[in-house]
Amino acid sequence: MKRMNYGQAIRSALLHSMEQDSSIFIMGIGVDDHKAVFGTTAGLVGRFGRNRVFDTPISESGMTGIAIGAALAGMKPIHIHIRSDFLYLAMDQIANIAAKWSSMFGGNASVPLVIRSIVGRSWGQGAQHSQSLQSLFMHIPGLKVLMPTTPSEAQGLLIAAIQDPNPVLIFEHRLLYDIIGDVPDTPTALPLGRAIIRRKGSDMTLVAGSYMAVESLKAAEFLSKHGVEAEIVDPVSLVPLDENRILASVAKTGRVIVIDSSWTTCGMSAEIAALIVEKGFHFLKAPIRRLGMQPVVCPVSKPLEAAFYPNAKLIAAEALTMLGRDFPKTPAPELLNTFKGPF
Amino acid sequence: MKAPFYSSLSSGMRDWKLYRLMLKIRMSEQKIIDIYPSDKIQSPIHLSIGQEAVAAGVCLALKSSDRIYGTYRGHGIYIAKGGDLGKMFSELYGKETGCSRGKGGSMHLSAPEVGLVGCSAIVGSFIPVATGDALAAQMRKDSRVVCSFFGDGAVDEGVFFESVNFAILKNLPIVYVCENNGYAIHSKVLDRHKQPSLARLVSGLGLIGKRHDGNDAPVVFKTMSQAITQARKGKGPVFLEYMTNRWHEHVGPGTDYQESYHSPKDKENNSRNDPIKKMEKILKKRKGFSLRADILKKEIQNEIDQAVNFAEKSPFPSLQSLYHDLYAESR
Numbered sequence: 001m002k003r004m005n006y007g008q009a010i011r012s013a014l015l016h017s018m019e020q021d022s023s024i025f026i027m028g029i030g031v032d033d034h035k036a037v038f039g040t041t042a043g044l045v046g047r048f049g050r051n052r053v054f055d056t057p058i059s060e061s062g063m064t065g066i067a068i069g070a071a072l073a074g075m076k077p078i079h080i081h082i083r084s085d086f087l088y089l090a091m092d093q094i095a096n097i098a099a100k101w102s103s104m105f106g107g108n109a110s111v112p113l114v115i116r117s118i119v120g121r122s123w124g125q126g127a128q129h130s131q132s133l134q135s136l137f138m139h140i141p142g143l144k145v146l147m148p149t150t151p152s153e154a155q156g157l158l159i160a161a162i163q164d165p166n167p168v169l170i171f172e173h174r175l176l177y178d179i180i181g182d183v184p185d186t187p188t189a190l191p192l193g194r195a196i197i198r199r200k201g202s203d204m205t206l207v208a209g210s211y212m213a214v215e216s217l218k219a220a221e222f223l224s225k226h227g228v229e230a231e232i233v234d235p236v237s238l239v240p241l242d243e244n245r246i247l248a249s250v251a252k253t254g255r256v257i258v259i260d261s262s263w264t265t266c267g268m269s270a271e272i273a274a275l276i277v278e279k280g281f282h283f284l285k286a287p288i289r290r291l292g293m294q295p296v297v298c299p300v301s302k303p304l305e306a307a308f309y310p311n312a313k314l315i316a317a318e319a320l321t322m323l324g325r326d327f328p329k330t331p332a333p334e335l336l337n338t339f340k341g342p343f
Numbered sequence: 344m345k346a347p348f349y350s351s352l353s354s355g356m357r358d359w360k361l362y363r364l365m366l367k368i369r370m371s372e373q374k375i376i377d378i379y380p381s382d383k384i385q386s387p388i389h390l391s392i393g394q395e396a397v398a399a400g401v402c403l404a405l406k407s408s409d410r411i412y413g414t415y416r417g418h419g420i421y422i423a424k425g426g427d428l429g430k431m432f433s434e435l436y437g438k439e440t441g442c443s444r445g446k447g448g449s450m451h452l453s454a455p456e457v458g459l460v461g462c463s464a465i466v467g468s469f470i471p472v473a474t475g476d477a478l479a480a481q482m483r484k485d486s487r488v489v490c491s492f493f494g495d496g497a498v499d500e501g502v503f504f505e506s507v508n509f510a511i512l513k514n515l516p517i518v519y520v521c522e523n524n525g526y527a528i529h530s531k532v533l534d535r536h537k538q539p540s541l542a543r544l545v546s547g548l549g550l551i552g553k554r555h556d557g558n559d560a561p562v563v564f565k566t567m568s569q570a571i572t573q574a575r576k577g578k579g580p581v582f583l584e585y586m587t588n589r590w591h592e593h594v595g596p597g598t599d600y601q602e603s604y605h606s607p608k609d610k611e612n613n614s615r616n617d618p619i620k621k622m623e624k625i626l627k628k629r630k631g632f633s634l635r636a637d638i639l640k641k642e643i644q645n646e647i648d649q650a651v652n653f654a655e656k657s658p659f660p661s662l663q664s665l666y667h668d669l670y671a672e673s674r
Contacts, residue, residue: 025482051482057512062471062505069475072460073410075482077475093502096465097472102668105453105461106444110671141669165671 009151028080060089099142135267156190193240201229204255218312254285264292364399386448391419393590396618400563412473415450417462426454432654467500477517496527524589557585
């Protein structure tokens with residue numbers, strides 16, 4: 001095992017994969033610059049050359065189509081967007097072309113495309129640099145959608161995505177980039193569709209992915225001090241979704257809060273809540289609760305921004321309300337956000 | 344100076360091949376028109392009658408290893424690139440034996456075995472995809488050329504300019520073929536562009552575009568052959584605008600000359616510019632034309648009848664196949 005942060009784990013997966021397979025190439029705005037997409041592409045131009053790691057015109061839609069065409073012709077492109085918000089510009093190519101290709105042409109060809117994008121929550125990213133768009137893509141058959149939380153998942157799922165013959169979107173959360181964790185000495189693919197139990201508990205289930213899993217862990221530690229043991233299920237892979245592991249946890253606890261890094265309406269949290277209602281209603285001791293971003297546009301002003309995003313304190317409060325308990329009056333510094341800018 | 348590729352085909356052979364391809368497209372689509380009222384083809388059709396010379400001239404100039412991308416008006420290029428006619432009719436019928444296993448229909452024909460990678464029903468959307476295929480050809484050092492077919496409406500799309508810009512930037516082996524039939528659905532070029540010459544639109548990006556008569560098959564063949572030679576030699580992309588005419592309504596088997604979007608002269612103009620008649624004018628000067636043409640038409644009709652028969656007799660896809668091919672399996 002090696003210790004590295006989330007960004008280094010992604011870089012190691014790219015490096016390892018590109019050494020193994022010469023058909024893999026990286027493209028995207030700024031992938032070859034000195035910032036190297038938060039370090040994830042650092043040194044790769046030097047190692048593999050400009051033909052395999054290249055900057056693109058600021059043409060998200062066209063470049064996505066170009067990646068699809070290259071994938072159809074035997075290459076394995078990795079298209080990187082430094083903000084997930086830019087995916088809206090590529091929606092036609094992702095939803096109408098990449099997702100549909102295999103079905104629309106009766107399996108004549110497939111599109112082995114990886115799209116990495118980074119969710120830019122907080123520190124004043126504002127309306128158009130902060131969105132977490134996993135739910136939009138979950139809606140569209142033909143795509144796979146991943147949200148790795150730890151360095152080992154960031155590495156292993158990226159390798160799995162590269163090896164997958166289908167279009168795969170990976171949502172990396174900016175606030176996960178500083179997390180340090182153990183990763184295998186030799187990068188290895190992790191299976192898709194396997195949820196991770198982040199913490200065991202018997203009183204309630206928190207289904208939370210990506211950065212919300214981190215906030216949920218903070219909330220769970222706090223709750224534990226007050227006699228509540230929460231189990232945290234991190235889906236990690238949204239499409240395919242590990243329904244069994246989510247339902248098994250709900251069967252054990254009977255109470256569930258689904259927490260997403262995005263809006264709740266028609267979102268990942270709605271889908272998982274619907275899953276639990278459809279297949280696990282008889283396990284429930286209380287109505288399902290959901291937490292996500294407030295149903296408004298992300299503001300910049302610090303106090304408004306703090307009120308906009310779900311966080312550990314809100315999760316803990318929701319859990320206690322669910323159990324009919326008051327929020328303790330003692331200070332809870334462990335629930336505070338420690339991130340300091342700039343990005 | 345080394346002779347270009349197209350001169351290796353004698354003009355006599357070439358003209359007959361062009362004539363055959365155009366007849367096959369026209370007669371196949373006429374068969375579709377005949378069948379359509381029976382409701383056996385339960386999906387939209389976009390006919391390319393009147394535009395046969397572009398499909399025939401371009402595809403005959405390409406090698407089978409060269410790859411093309413098309414649009415919902417795709418019967419012509421499917422046939423011209425050598426796609427199996429039985430599989431095409433089966434696809435129109437929604438049958439299991441269709442070229443896209445009944446999942447695509449008329450708008451999503453594909454025949455990767457002869458280089459037709461696919462056809463899209465979103466205007467302009469395959470232009471970047473074709474460009475990416477050309478990028479792969481360059482990266483893999485394949486000698487193939489990619490051709491992207493689209494209509495005059497597609498140049499309204501942002502991805503057109505994004506793709507052309509990238510192709511020039513990277514010097515990609517691609518030929519952009521714009522079939523300008525004068526109408527984007529029902530809208531004239533001049534209602535959408537101040538610059539009526541689409542070939543000139545791209546000149547500011549650094550791409551040399553040329554406009555040619557798209558109803559003259561030998562002209563299409565020659566100009567396309569030159570473009571292919573340039574692209575294959577690594578001298579970068581080419582934009583060709585072929586002026587042609589759509590005889591039928593945008594979608595469907597009928598004509599709609601009575602509608603206000605048409606100029607009053609369109610019908611007469613179309614008939615005068617019939618690419619098949621133009622080809623016949625050349626071929627008639629040769630000995631034994633009518634006998635040879637009659638035999639050819641019979642051969643084609645026979646092939647079409649067999650193709651339709653194949654489609655009629657083929658089974659519909661199994662209901663389980665609804666769930667097939669959503670994702671490709673890992674190899």
